[in-house]
Amino acid sequence: MRKGWLFFPVFFIFLCSLVFSAPLYTPTWGFSMDLPEGYEYTGGDNKDRFSFETAGGAKFDLVVYAETYASVEALAQDLQRRLNNRGEMVSFEYRQKKAFILELSFSGPAAGGRTIPMDGWALCVELGKDVPGTASRTNTGPGNSPARHPQPESRPLLLAMAYGPAEKKELQAFHFSVLDSIAPEVSDRLVPGPITEFTYPRKTRIQAPLFGLDIDAWMFKEDAEAAQALIDREFQLLRRYANAPNWMEAWSRFYRAIYRDSFDRLADAAFQVERKLNVPPRENRDFADQVLQWVQSHSYERDTLGSDFINLVTAATEGRGDCDNRAMLWAVILNQANISAGLMVSRHYSHAMGLADLPGAGARFEVNGQKLLVAETTAKVSIGLIAEDVSEIEHWLGITFE
Secondary structure (H helix, E strand, C coil): CCCCEEECCCCCCCCCCCCCCCCEECCCCCCEECCCCCCEEEEECCCCEEEEECCCCCEEEEEEECCCCCCHHHHHHHHHHHHCCCCCEEEEEECCEEEEEEEEEEEEECHHHCEEEEEEEEEEEECCCCCCCCCCCCCCECCCECCCCCCCCCCCEEEEEEEEECCCHHHHHHHHHHHHCCECCHHHCCCCCHHHHHHCCCCCEEEEEECCCCEEEEEECCHHHHHHHHHHHHHHHHHHHCCCCCHHHHHHHHHHHHHHHHHHHCHHHHHHHHHHHCCCCCCHHHHHHHHHHHHHCCEECCCCCCCCCCCHHHHHHHCEECHHHHHHHHHHHHHHCCCCEEEEEECCCCEEEEEECCCCCCCEEEECCEEEEEECCCCCCCCCEEEHHHCCHHHCEEEECC
16 A cells, blocks of 8 residues: 555544535426525526526526517527617527527616616527426516517526626626526537527537557537636636635536536546446446556646646546546546446635446545545555645535536
């Protein structure tokens, strides 16, 4: 055994389950969203209408229309008219759903009956085909306008507006992050969000070699750039919580956003890794250890001037990165193989490790009632070993994704 590494009895590492904010899901319409920390619910009916606001002035309104508009284009045009919006609107398709993105620039209410310039972005998108109650529901348009053009057979529509005072340019990261967190239907929860797909549409499928394995995997040419752009945007947002009391919740959301964006991008890569490393078929722990050895072989690389997180597509194809992107890559591959996995991160130690629901002895960390086995990704040690100098449990935060 290497000096400085501890092999703890099962369940030696133990942390009471912590409850962090999680994506909001509405069973009525089937969509979900994962708001940044600090958004407080300010109004609505908790069913078809929701409004949120932060102390810094960022606003988010979301409305579902079941039969009000003939099309998503009609909804976008009506929003333009009612707001007297000066920004442009552009159509696109998000996973076989018609959508529009609108740049918002309008005059909004302020204290004392005044109006001030507002800006931000809006998303109009179709919801899923098979949501309950669409044939019998009637909603009103923006500003409580009467329903028109009822279309019982059409999809319900979602309007999401993220905006704030135009002078507060720092809110732009919040606006994009909020809208990108929306998953219009359940099948969209583990794919890139609508803002990322609009900005970096996936057009060109390629086969890319996976680092050190002598195999290729299908992905899109745009995947690495898009994934890194999301990471850089979310890191810009995360930095705002450095001294906030809810920094742990913000960290959890940061990694959830990366996981959602990366999962589908790496679907074939995970499949090919499993085919390569799981022949002959192994028990889950043995397979997880094989994948661990692969990520441990990646070159250690940090970017302390930027987000310090190399996207998982680049990590898989070029074999480089820091501890947290290796732990996440390991977790994505295991989850794709139906092995529940996550990661543990420490601001105190500036370190991260993998976590997985695996049998056998070793150091474990409890997250939401699960006692998960620890996996060190930057040193060539087996699952269940943790360095003595990073073993104080109060300095770790556990995050799972499934």
